[in-house]
Amino acid sequence: MSKRPGGTKKRLKRGLWSPEEDEKLMNHIAKYGNGCWSSVPKIAGLERCGKSCRLRWINYLRPDLKRGAFSQEEEDLIIHLHSILGNKWSQIAAQLPGRTDNEVKNFWNSFITDELCCNNNNKNNPSNSGSGFESSTTQSSSNHHLPWLELGSISSCTEDGAGAGAAADHYGAALDELKWSDYVFDGGYPQYHQQGQCIYGDSKAAADAATAQFDAHGLGINWCLN
DNA sequence: AAGTTAGTCAACCGCGGGCGT
DNA sequence: AACGCCCGCGGTTGACTAACT
Numbered sequence: 001m002s003k004r005p006g007g008t009k010k011r012l013k014r015g016l017w018s019p020e021e022d023e024k025l026m027n028h029i030a031k032y033g034n035g036c037w038s039s040v041p042k043i044a045g046l047e048r049c050g051k052s053c054r055l056r057w058i059n060y061l062r063p064d065l066k067r068g069a070f071s072q073e074e075e076d077l078i079i080h081l082h083s084i085l086g087n088k089w090s091q092i093a094a095q096l097p098g099r100t101d102n103e104v105k106n107f108w109n110s111f112i113t114d115e116l117c118c119n120n121n122n123k124n125n126p127s128n129s130g131s132g133f134e135s136s137t138t139q140s141s142s143n144h145h146l147p148w149l150e151l152g153s154i155s156s157c158t159e160d161g162a163g164a165g166a167a168a169d170h171y172g173a174a175l176d177e178l179k180w181s182d183y184v185f186d187g188g189y190p191q192y193h194q195q196g197q198c199i200y201g202d203s204k205a206a207a208d209a210a211t212a213q214f215d216a217h218g219l220g221i222n223w224c225l226n
Numbered sequence: 227a228a229g230t231t232a233g234t235c236a237a238c239c240g241c242g243g244g245c246g247t
Numbered sequence: 248a249a250c251g252c253c254c255g256c257g258g259t260t261g262a263c264t265a266a267c268t
Contacts, residue, residue, distance in 0.1 A: 036254095037253080050254090051253095051254085055236090055238080056236090056237085090256060102235085
């Protein structure tokens with residue numbers, strides 16, 4: 001952290017929370033609930049800012065949090081929701097009970113790092129070119145079974161940025177109608193290469209059929225390499 | 227064994243929106 | 248309408264640790 005909050009009268013503690021601080025915050029919330037964060041540090045006897053208290057509670061102390069690695073279903077859901085919602089971490093996390101936006105964001109950043117890394121590896125290693133998605137998952141603990149379907153750029157289908165939200169809604173509604181699961185290909189990942197793009201699917205015909213279905217709904221879909 | 231690199235987790239910061247005055 | 252306060256979100260980065268050389 002290169003930037004420091006300026007102008008604070010009292011020097012607030014920063015960095016990792018101690019067990020004693022956690023206990024103070026837990027006790028405070030058990031007693032008063034989790035409202036009015038700005039007053040929490042004062043009442044709870046913590047030398048932290050209210051925002052820090054709120055973050056600690058939301059990301060770590062909440063009793064309903066589900067700790068540990070993401071399940072395969074959760075990973076798939078994140079990937080799916082991100083294709084629709086973009087970096088709306090709080091909205092994505094809202095669909096994952098017990099998970100925080102921070103967790104989802106961290107997962108996604110790791111996921112993207114893996115994907116980029118393995119794309120580069122694949123480019124440099126022709127022997128991997130036939131199964132890019134699968135090979136991209138072998139390094140991490142993640143085991144992504146789903147091809148990564150990327151919706152056509154939402155911004156590109158609107159006249160300006162103001163329509164992005166409506167466009168996202170449109171995609172979401174259309175995907176619901178299309179029954180997303182019909183386009184989740186299980187098993188291996190043969191690819192159809194065309195004009196620099198990869199289309200993942202059980203076969204070219206399957207990918208073409210899926211693409212046609214999306215086209216019929218007015219979706220500018222790119223079956224995306226990852 | 228020691229040093230380096232990479233990956234993950236946790237926390238901070240700035241910004242924008244909602245709300246009350 | 249303007250202002251200030253508070254909260255929540257998304258981006259970023261420091262701390263820690265495991266893996267690698």
